[in-house]
Amino acid sequence: MGWKILIVEDEDWACVGLKEMLNSLYGETIFTFSNAKEIQEAVVAINKQHFDLIFMDIHLMDGLSFEIFKQVAVDVPLIFTTAYEQYALEAYQNKGYAYLLKPFDVDELKQVMNRIEPLLPKIEPQLKQRFLVKYGNFLKSLAIADIAYFMAEDKELYSVEKGSGIAYIIEDTITHLVTQVDPMVFFQINRKFLVRIDAIQSMLKISRNRIKLALIPPTPESIVVIVSEERSPNFQRWLDQ
Numbered sequence: 001m002g003w004k005i006l007i008v009e010d011e012d013w014a015c016v017g018l019k020e021m022l023n024s025l026y027g028e029t030i031f032t033f034s035n036a037k038e039i040q041e042a043v044v045a046i047n048k049q050h051f052d053l054i055f056m057d058i059h060l061m062d063g064l065s066f067e068i069f070k071q072v073a074v075d076v077p078l079i080f081t082t083a084y085e086q087y088a089l090e091a092y093q094n095k096g097y098a099y100l101l102k103p104f105d106v107d108e109l110k111q112v113m114n115r116i117e118p119l120l121p122k123i124e125p126q127l128k129q130r131f132l133v134k135y136g137n138f139l140k141s142l143a144i145a146d147i148a149y150f151m152a153e154d155k156e157l158y159s160v161e162k163g164s165g166i167a168y169i170i171e172d173t174i175t176h177l178v179t180q181v182d183p184m185v186f187f188q189i190n191r192k193f194l195v196r197i198d199a200i201q202s203m204l205k206i207s208r209n210r211i212k213l214a215l216i217p218p219t220p221e222s223i224v225v226i227v228s229e230e231r232s233p234n235f236q237r238w239l240d241q
Contacts (some may be wrong), residue, residue, distance in 0.1 A: 003033050006045055008056040008065055009036040009073030009081070014102070018055060018081070021106045024176050025113065026134055038062045043071045051076055052120050058082040077119045079112060106175075128180040132157055142168060148199035149215060150177055152192040153223070162199070187238050189213070190228040197239075205235030211235065 005022070009015045015035055034051070036042035038061050046054075047067070056065050058080060068074070083102040097119070098112040133142045148162045152174055158167035159215060173182075178188050188194045201214040210228040219225055227235045 003052040003120055004034070004050065005038065006031045006034045006042070006051045006054045008036045008042045008054065008060065008068075010057065010059075010061045014057070014081070018109075021109050024106060024173060025110055026179055039065065039067050039071075042068050046072045046074060053116065054078045056080055073174065078118050079116065127182055131159055131170055131172075133170050135166065135168050140168065144181065148196050148217060150174065150186075150194040150220065151223075160217060162217070187235055189231055189235060190226060193225055194223075209233075 001026055007015050009018070019033060028065045036045050040062070041067070042056075042060075045051075053233045054074065054076060056068075056078060058065050059082065063185050065080075067238040075095045079100060081100045081102060081104070089126060097116060100108060100112060107223075128144055130143045131147070133140050142161065146162050149160050150170070151158045151160060151167065155168050157174065157177075160167050165171045171223055174188060174191065174194055177194055178186075179191060181194070186194050186196055195213070195215065199215050199217075201216045203214075203231075204213050207228075208229045209232045210229050211232055213225040213227065215225055
């Protein structure tokens with residue numbers, strides 16, 4: 001069961017964008033969303049059901065969202081989202097755990113969520129068992145057990161099949177894939193590669209604590225597979241579990 005999230009926001013584009021960013025970070029099955037555009041609509045929603053997390057814009061269609069706290073108690077993590085810097089102090093005085101200044105991107109959202117996650121209910125991610133992939137004009141359902149690694153190249157994301165080495169185009173992102181696969185089996189070594197442990201043929205330590213990998217099936221000769229410097233310590237701990 002995923003988190004129940006209330007988004008108090010009167011601009012549709014902002015609400016849709018926030019949902020898309022959360023889905024890209026955690027996967028589409030982890031959330032149950034509710035929306036409110038007005039103060040009274042938010043009051044009714046908060047009184048009616050429990051939420052695990054609330055995102056709240058400050059300027060709503062019928063006034064400032066701070067009026068909500070005069071009518072209903074909010075005792076769950078609250079993240080304010082606004083285009084106005086001057087409300088930061090008042091936001092924190094109204095139990096805001098974080099303050100995101102619009103327009104914010106997915107990295108800024110992730111930093112905030114990293115602080116909030118310990119306060120949210122623990123949930124078990126729903127891991128993918130297979131992916132629908134493309135090869136030319138053909139489609140194929142590729143089992144996760146048959147994928148050696150995922151590789152981003154030339155604005156495309158590929159899942160590389162064990163044995164055959166065929167690279168199938170997959171409609172997804174590395175960031176999202178990390179939430180969809182078993183973290184004991186796959187590790188994101190850099191921005192372009194998510195690697196299965198038994199696809200690693202050999203490892204060579206190089207400069208600045210980076211690690212060069214040889215994979216099975218092999219990558220094209222023009223592509224060098226390097227564990228980035230910042231990911232190297234966690235990668236080595238992952239190997240030693």
